Amino acid sequence: MLLVIGLCCLTILAQSPVRDYRRAHERQIIDEFTRLLGIPNIASDPPNIRRNAEFIREMMERRGLKPQLLEGDAPETPPAVFGEWKVPGASHSIILYAHYDGQPVDPKAWTASPPFQPTWRSAAMESGGTVMQLPAAGPINSEWRLYARSASDDKAGVMAILAAVDALKAQNAAPSMNLKFIFEGEEEAGSSHLGEIIDRNKQLLEADAWIICDGPVHQSGRKLIAFGVRGDQNADVTVYGAKRPLHSGHYGNWAPNPAMTLVRLLATMKDESGRMTIAGWYDGVEPLGAAEQQAIRDAPAYDDELRAQLGLARTEGNGQLLMDLINQPSLNINGISSGDVGALARNVIPTTATAVLDLRLVKGNDHRRQVQNLIEHVRKQGFYVIDREPTEAERKQYALIAKIVARKGGYNAERTRMDHPISLAVIDAVQSTSREPIVKLPTLGGSLPLSIITDHLRTVTITVPIANYDNNQHAENENLRLQNLWDGIETWAAVMMIKVKN
Numbered sequence: 279m280l281l282v283i284g285l286c287c288l289t290i291l292a293q294s295p296v297r298d299y300r301r302a303h304e305r306q307i308i309d310e311f312t313r314l315l316g317i318p319n320i321a322s323d324p325p326n327i328r329r330n331a332e333f334i335r336e337m338m339e340r341r342g343l344k345p346q347l348l349e350g351d352a353p354e355t356p357p358a359v360f361g362e363w364k365v366p367g368a369s370h371s372i373i374l375y376a377h378y379d380g381q382p383v384d385p386k387a388w389t390a391s392p393p394f395q396p397t398w399r400s401a402a403m404e405s406g407g408t409v410m411q412l413p414a415a416g417p418i419n420s421e422w423r424l425y426a427r428s429a430s431d432d433k434a435g436v437m438a439i440l441a442a443v444d445a446l447k448a449q450n451a452a453p454s455m456n457l458k459f460i461f462e463g464e465e466e467a468g469s470s471h472l473g474e475i476i477d478r479n480k481q482l483l484e485a486d487a488w489i490i491c492d493g494p495v496h497q498s499g500r501k502l503i504a505f506g507v508r509g510d511q512n513a514d515v516t517v518y519g520a521k522r523p524l525h526s527g528h529y530g531n532w533a534p535n536p537a538m539t540l541v542r543l544l545a546t547m548k549d550e551s552g553r554m555t556i557a558g559w560y561d562g563v564e565p566l567g568a569a570e571q572q573a574i575r576d577a578p579a580y581d582d583e584l585r586a587q588l589g590l591a592r593t594e595g596n597g598q599l600l601m602d603l604i605n606q607p608s609l610n611i612n613g614i615s616s617g618d619v620g621a622l623a624r625n626v627i628p629t630t631a632t633a634v635l636d637l638r639l640v641k642g643n644d645h646r647r648q649v650q651n652l653i654e655h656v657r658k659q660g661f662y663v664i665d666r667e668p669t670e671a672e673r674k675q676y677a678l679i680a681k682i683v684a685r686k687g688g689y690n691a692e693r694t695r696m697d698h699p700i701s702l703a704v705i706d707a708v709q710s711t712s713r714e715p716i717v718k719l720p721t722l723g724g725s726l727p728l729s730i731i732t733d734h735l736r737t738v739t740i741t742v743p744i745a746n747y748d749n750n751q752h753a754e755n756e757n758l759r760l761q762n763l764w765d766g767i768e769t770w771a772a773v774m775m776i777k778v779k780n
């Protein structure tokens with residue numbers, strides 16, 4: 279049984295000296311960070327992924343964290359970078375996690391600046407922020423934003439954690455637990471080898487808790503701890519028309535149009551309020567406990583402000599709050615493709631229509647079962663469902679054919695009890711770095727492969743994000759507000775100093 283000792287001196291230890299250290303070393307931190315951001319980091323690009331891993335290995339080497347690359351079975355698997363700060367006499371450990379890979383980029387869409395050319399702006403581009411050069415000396419305005427892929431998601435996590443190590447080592451701070459570090463290289467590609475890397479390095483990666491630095495703080499700007507994440511599963515759905523494109527005048531209203539077939543099918547999956555109408559979608563969802571429900575009630579009300587900012591006259595869920603809705607499973611259409619629009623538009627009946635569906639899961643859902651529910655639903659709408667291209671015979675036999683392929687890398691949701699001793703310790707630590715009450719969320723809306731961790735190790739996971747919520751995470755023009763990095767360093771220095779006793 280672990281007991282937690284509240285540390286009244288934590289505020290002094292974690293805040294002032296850490297802030298002083300940061301103020302004295304801003305340029306050094308920013309220089310290292312922008313060099314890291316300059317290395318392209320898409321998981322499907324092994325040579326550059328390895329450059330990132332090597333760069334982070336050197337960052338950890340400089341800090342005396344005895345780094346090593348944890349490889350997968352195949353040489354092209356993005357390595358995880360592991361390091362350790364061993365504390366003499368400590369019998370417990372925590373692992374601090376961030377990921378160094380980023381979502382794919384479409385350079386044409388990056389109107390702020392190219393994705394791997396870190397660029398400063400005086401504010402968010404949408405608010406009129408203009409390109410800035412770092413001043414030759416003196417402090418940097420902390421409202422400035424750094425634009426680059428992974429500036430927030432999630433190289434900010436790598437940088438905040440390693441800068442916090444510097445700040446603690448500079449003041450000879452003595453953590454009470456062994457600190458382990460793991461920086462993963464394919465989180466955005468679904469962490470398909472994380473389980474394998476854990477199995478190959480079980481002893482190294484064992485810890486009382488995995489504490490995850492990823493995602494945004496609360497929309498209000500308050501610091502946030504998330505005790506869970508949604509699970510995620512993507513599936514591609516393709517429906518078919520004639521075998522070759524047809525003239526829309528000669529054959530329109532005779533040959534079925536797959537785009538129409540697809541949107542009709544998709545429309546059967548949700549009602550007007552956004553509630554899923556697929557049978558079994560909400561089965562097994564584990565209800566929230568009392569502490570979790572209270573935490574949602576305590577979170578700042580922000581939905582009206584968000585609707586105004588986003589230009590939304592209405593949101594889904596019949597008036598339910600965003601915080602409540604992210605504790606329910608959902609289905610999002612990530613994209614639809616059929617024929618062409620814009621300059622390439624032609625008068626044709628396309629041959630196929632495809633949608634990419636994003637199934638978000640909560641505790642109690644299983645990602646394989648949810649795909650099965652989707653398939654059953656499509657069958658019930660009269661479709662012949664396959665997982666490959668239809669044969670000639672099938673095309674002649676079935677009026678409605680749907681190819682459904684569940685993408686690799688799906689995983690389940692994860693949630694840690696808020697009254698777990700380590701949860702309480704992390705709450706104290708993060709609160710000690712903030713004057714405002716921190717926000718505690720039973721789950722983040724987004725997904726991280728945390729169930730992979732708890733499937734392979736006996737541990738718990740807690741997420742402590744640092745990025746600004748309007749960071750364009752996963753999209754073009756991703757950015758980090760500088761103050762979020764500075765706050766993140768203080769947050770993570772406090773997390774490293776949590777005290778848990780036998």
Ligand SMILES: [Zn+2]
Nearest residue numbers: 431432492493
């Ligand atoms: Zn991330």
